Amino acid sequence: GPGGSRGGGTEPDAAWLAAGRQGPMRWSSAAEASAVNINEKVNREKILTLESMNPQVKAVEYAVRGPIVLKAGEIEKELRKGIKKPFTEVIKANIGDAHAMGQRPITFLRQVVALCTYPNLLDSPSFPEDAKKRARRILQGCGGNSLGSYSASQGINCIREDVASYIERRDGGVPADPDNIYLTTGASDGISTVLKILTSGGGKSRTGVMIPIPQYPLYSAAISELDAIQVNYYLDEENCWALDVNELRRSLNEAKAYCNPKVLCIINPGNPTGQVQNRKCIEDVIHFAWEEKLFLLADEVYQDNVYSEGCQFHSFKKILYEMGPEYYNNVELASFHSTSKGYMGECGYRGGYMEVINLHPEIKGQLVKLLSVRLCPPVSGQAAMDIVVNPPIPGEESYSQFIKEKESVLNNLAQKAKLTEDMFNKVPGMHCNPLQGAMYAFPRIFIPSKAIEEAKAHKMAPDMFYCMKLLEETGICVVPGSGFGQREGSYHFRMTILPPVEKLKILLEKVKDFHIKFLERYA
């Protein structure tokens, strides 16, 4: 057994050494063992190391909270310690988190969730009746009338019904079946789950997943983790980041040589690009998916964030139906929504849903089974989602305040979208496509060759080098385009439009000044 022999001598047990140092280090003398101090000790190799860990996890990258954000965190620490910097605060313009940037929550939503959380408040005169009504309904859908019960793994029934009604209203009457609705822990959870089920095969038959470039890097991260094959299709920067079916076809045909492309992911409105696809484009994509037998993932979390005149959100579900039975009976589609974006900005609740269309019944069974292992999505997030899809309506007590708050947020975002686009386009060496929707600017930046060389010397992507310098000199944290993907030789960064207008103006000025100085420095 372990412990070894404790004979005479002052060296490690010979037998232990002879055995190739297997098992706990054994000392020939207990005294020697206890006399070894920390510095001389031989620390044995850990079980879990970079070499022994899951290689797929190692391959995962997620730029939105990646190296530049870690650096931003370090700088914040230094600021707190009183170290002098050319700025007094770090601005986290890297992540689509509206509340973090000062946006206020929607009162009605918070009232309902508070009532559900602490039902004693149902007796309080400070809450409107319409909020109480919704809270009671949600609580009745909870085990023991408590938000603290696990819900069904698919989500609380009445909330799924509300989601289905919302979808029908949104899509002009196209029917939605509550049974096809799954509440999720944020949209990311639903997206990962669907990708997981879709991933199979080996070698050349390994599942290929088509994703837009630039993309939201949840997709590449999930693909890495699942060891699926990432298949890139490029959005057209010259054309406001439009999706071109010819490019889809090019990408697909090329991919067939080394994998089994099965999945087509669309983000509409786009992230990071903000483009809002027009109806014709969506029809073309659906037709392409039908033709090429691709499972469609439609990430529509920004469906409430549409700013440009002439742009309108069309859900993939609606267009699919409008294209007729050959399409709507056959194309397999999963559409995603979230409480994190829109006018709500309730990121921290981790609420969302997905609607699945034309999933084989056995697959739906598998899906529920997989979800059941994690029991259920957070019920507080489910409650938040319910308010998003079942908000106050005209005639209800809370309606006017609700509408006012909602419109204020959306108008504010639209204003900031325009402001950002205009400002960036005034900067020499910067080109910003119209921010048609979502929450981000993704301007293309010219990086002089001297800077590119210095970046290489630092073993950094040129736009990472640029963004690091921006962070160090202005405290503004944005995410380099390399984190999202871009055409070879082009550089971008993604910045949110979320800071309050006055602050945003200052930030944009600062970015402009930095950029001009950067161009001069590396001319």
Added chain:
Amino acid sequence: RSPVLTLSTMNPAVRRVEYAVRGPIVTRALQLEQELRQGVPKPFTEVIKANIGDAHAMGQKPITFLRQVTALCLYPELLADPKIPDDAKARAQRLLLACAGQSAGAYSASPGIGMICGHVAQFLQRRDGVVANPNNIFLSTGASDAIVSILKLLVSGVGPSRSGVLIPIPQYPLYSAAIAELSAVQLNYYLNEEQCWALDVAELRRALTEGRRHCCPRVLCIINPGNPTGQVQSRQCIEDVIKFAFEEKLFLMADEVYQDNIYAKGSAFHSFKKVLFELGPPYSEEVELASFHSISKGFMGECGFRGGYVEVVNMDPEVQQQLSKLVSVRLCPPVPGQILLDTIVDPPRPGDPSYEKFMAEKQEVLSNLAHKAQLTQEIFNRTPGIHCNPVQGAMYSFPRIDLPPRAIAAAEAEGKAPDMFFCMRLLEETGICVVPGSGFGQREGTFHFRMTILPPTEKLQLLLEKLSSFYTKFVKEFS
């Protein structure tokens, strides 16, 4: 035309996943509930979901203070409400300051709100007398989330070098499900039913040795207090396990979500962390340990909020960075769940306005559970053929039932595991939904079911008696 996504084209690992706690028997239970609602006559008037460790669903009340603080954080206008005590308000204000934009709707840092990780560390220090570093704390979406993340890190290799994961039999089937999904290798070690489900290191060694023949065992999972078995490991046992893990180079995962649910006299919770450090070097410096806790169990029962954490000890710093990176992809655990966790690890203190009520509520829940644990064991053991080990902790009984050969044959004829056959009949005839032992694992030729002790006491008593009568009838029918 055939769909893109079918059983044959889907992820084969996902296909292998099973999770009995919400498996076929629960599906049937839901159908029966639906039929009852439609007015279909049944031999019972309600379905009792004694399959899942969900206290609130069975009528347990939330702890007032926890919900007050959470509601204040979600709707800070309540800070003006005179009915809410000042200490709850102070907590909420502190928490809101720790949230970006002072909103619970902002994403938090991916390992969780820093202040809360700090409070968890302080809680651990008070509990164990051992220093805890907040940087080693990762808040999670329930304990299950963290368990899966850690397992994910550990799975590598191919064929004979594929990661093997030692799990107790009977186990909580999250483990087998995660192992199946990750295509790791499940290695079973049997708990000793004759000895109150004790863990025996000789059995660990047997399982490990066998495992080494066909895979690379890397991980040892312990559930203490046990699920479904409820056993509370002795301190000596925990020491032995730690030493075994050290000798055999196994990463230790200690699932301690029931650490507040200890009922039996003479049983006490000893955290793996504490025992590890009391053993001292080399163990305390070498053994890689991940310990898990949750807000779902204990006296709180806040399952629906999905809160929990993992503390990692002696993790390779580069791997810990990888863990941080992995959790960042999903952004952060739900903030309401983080808030609840904070109030649990930093509860009201003597002298605080909410202290007495908090302690009274907590005590009531825990003593109620202890009483029901005892009651369950007593009633089940009255019936010949039902053998129920002491429910030392957790929330379940896991009695062994003797099944006559004719029943086993009938089950086989239906293509069912014998205990599933029994449980289905129980459900159809009494409305009581429990989970067959085959869903958790058991020694070949033995049969069990897992039933929660959560229904209110009077109701529980009735259920236990009903179930016992049904068992007796069933055995008679198949004699």
